Amino acid sequence: MRTLKSQEVYIPLKDAIMQSGVVLPDDILLGIEKAKREEEDGPALSVLKHITDNLSIAGKKHIPLCQDTGMVILFVSIGQELIIEGDPLEKVLYRAVEDAYEKGLFRKSVVEDPLKDRKNSGNNLPPVIYYDFLPGDRLIIKGLLKGFGSENCSRVFMLKPTDGREKVIESVVSAVRDAGGAPCPPVVLGIGIGGTMDYAAKLSKKALLRKLDQHHPDPYYSDLEKEILDQVNATGIGSGGVGGKTSALGVKIEKFPTHIAGLPVAVSVNCWADRRLEISL
Amino acid sequence: MREIQLPLEKSLVKELTVGEELRLNGTIYVGRDQAHQRLTRLIENSEALPFELKGNIIYYMGPSPTPEGRVIGSAGPTTAGRMDPFTPALLDRGLTAMIGKGNRNQSVYDAIIRNGAVFLYAFGGCGALYSDKITSSEVLAFDDLGPEAIYKLKVKDFPVLVAIDCRGNNIFK
Numbered sequence: 001m002r003t004l005k006s007q008e009v010y011i012p013l014k015d016a017i018m019q020s021g022v023v024l025p026d027d028i029l030l031g032i033e034k035a036k037r038e039e040e041d042g043p044a045l046s047v048l049k050h051i052t053d054n055l056s057i058a059g060k061k062h063i064p065l066c067q068d069t070g071m072v073i074l075f076v077s078i079g080q081e082l083i084i085e086g087d088p089l090e091k092v093l094y095r096a097v098e099d100a101y102e103k104g105l106f107r108k109s110v111v112e113d114p115l116k117d118r119k120n121s122g123n124n125l126p127p128v129i130y131y132d133f134l135p136g137d138r139l140i141i142k143g144l145l146k147g148f149g150s151e152n153c154s155r156v157f158m159l160k161p162t163d164g165r166e167k168v169i170e171s172v173v174s175a176v177r178d179a180g181g182a183p184c185p186p187v188v189l190g191i192g193i194g195g196t197m198d199y200a201a202k203l204s205k206k207a208l209l210r211k212l213d214q215h216h217p218d219p220y221y222s223d224l225e226k227e228i229l230d231q232v233n234a235t236g237i238g239s240g241g242v243g244g245k246t247s248a249l250g251v252k253i254e255k256f257p258t259h260i261a262g263l264p265v266a267v268s269v270n271c272w273a274d275r276r277l278e279i280s281l
Numbered sequence: 282m283r284e285i286q287l288p289l290e291k292s293l294v295k296e297l298t299v300g301e302e303l304r305l306n307g308t309i310y311v312g313r314d315q316a317h318q319r320l321t322r323l324i325e326n327s328e329a330l331p332f333e334l335k336g337n338i339i340y341y342m343g344p345s346p347t348p349e350g351r352v353i354g355s356a357g358p359t360t361a362g363r364m365d366p367f368t369p370a371l372l373d374r375g376l377t378a379m380i381g382k383g384n385r386n387q388s389v390y391d392a393i394i395r396n397g398a399v400f401l402y403a404f405g406g407c408g409a410l411y412s413d414k415i416t417s418s419e420v421l422a423f424d425d426l427g428p429e430a431i432y433k434l435k436v437k438d439f440p441v442l443v444a445i446d447c448r449g450n451n452i453f454k
Contacts, residue, residue, distance in 0.1 A: 050404040057413055062348075063345070063348060067356055105348050107345035
């Protein structure tokens with residue numbers, strides 16, 4: 001068994017959250033640069049230029065690149081030969097989120113009750129957490145700071161088992177088309193196919209954790225990722241929704257077995273400000 | 282690119298065409314979901330509003346906390362569509378322009394044409410950039426709403442695109 005002190009989890013997680021609200025991952029930066037190179041002169045190019053200016057200002061002045069610093073989603077994978085000493089793990093995760101938002105001067109965007117009085121929790125707690133287990137003694141935490149301009153455009157489709165590939169593509173493209181400029185395109189799409197309604201939705205978030213160039217290992221699905229990306233870009237929605245060549249930076253699919261009677265498809269829409277984090281301990 | 286000194290006169294709104302890039306200079310007001318709901322209630326009860334709608338601009342935004350030595354934190358636009366149910370009543374009372382991201386519904390679109398108003402697109406996600414364009418910020422009303430309060434901002438070289446012009450041309454179509 002390996003022992004990890006709770007502080008050894010808290011510090012890197014807090015730092016990773018603070019970093020991810022200010023600086024985007026390299027694959028996203030490359031994607032934005034590529035979109036800029038390919039865009040013709042016009043409103044969409046102006047959007048992309050302002051996006052790159054914004055990223056440089058955020059980095060230089062250490063302020064959040066977007067005021068919607070999101071709700072935190074964490075995927076926590078715990079090695080079964082690992083003991084965490086000190087505070088309970090969930091308490092440590094909460095403290096890392098709370099302190100990162102306070103120290104990073106991130107906006108607290110979480111309300112305590114979704115319906116009743118919608119009072120701000122004041123500390124961006126709670127995060128949404130998914131746990132799973134790993135063989136070995138590692139702790140891997142991956143996460144997203146999920147903005148809600150894009151999250152409001154996420155969708156679940158309970159398709160028929162015989163609907164097939166074309167209907168999956170059509171459903172995803174319809175979600176992006178309906179979203180238009182609202183989710184801050186060029187978007188990143190996480191797609192969950194299979195499982196149950198809730199599990200497909202979880203898979204769509206898990207898909208968002210991968211880098212843009214980490215394609216699905218099964219060629220059938222990596223081809224589907226490419227086909228969806230091409231069709232989304234063919235909509236002409238463009239950066240900011242003002243019309244242009246790049247409507248999405250990437251499409252990532254996760255799949256799971258499902259029931260003979262169904263074909264759940266969930267689409268998580270993320271903005272170009274695709275704020276991911278990952279720590280491996 | 283056109284430099285605009287605020288307030289934005291309705292006669293100037295007529296000249297603006299979809300896709301055109303503007304730089305705003307002067308005073309704008311900030312309000313989002315909860316503030317719109319409260320403004321609407323005040324209007325329904327014929328009570329005084331915290332600022333004059335006529336001739337003014339509302340920016341849909343909720344900033345991140347202000348770092349020491351800065352005027353405001355990250356301050357980019359939020360999705361305009363959520364304010365659609367409240368907007369026609371504000372336009373009918375003289376609001377000249379709104380700034381946000383994403384398309385509007387038919388009733389806002391109609392109210393823009395009816396009132397000779399304009400919808401301006403601010404670059405979505407660019408909170409750090411907009412923070413740099415704001416030279417002063419004060420909470421004007423609904424302090425209890427935190428980032429959802431109504432703010433009065435002074436802006437300089439604040440970049441926007443004309444998204445829906447007063448003739449109904451729409452950049453999102």
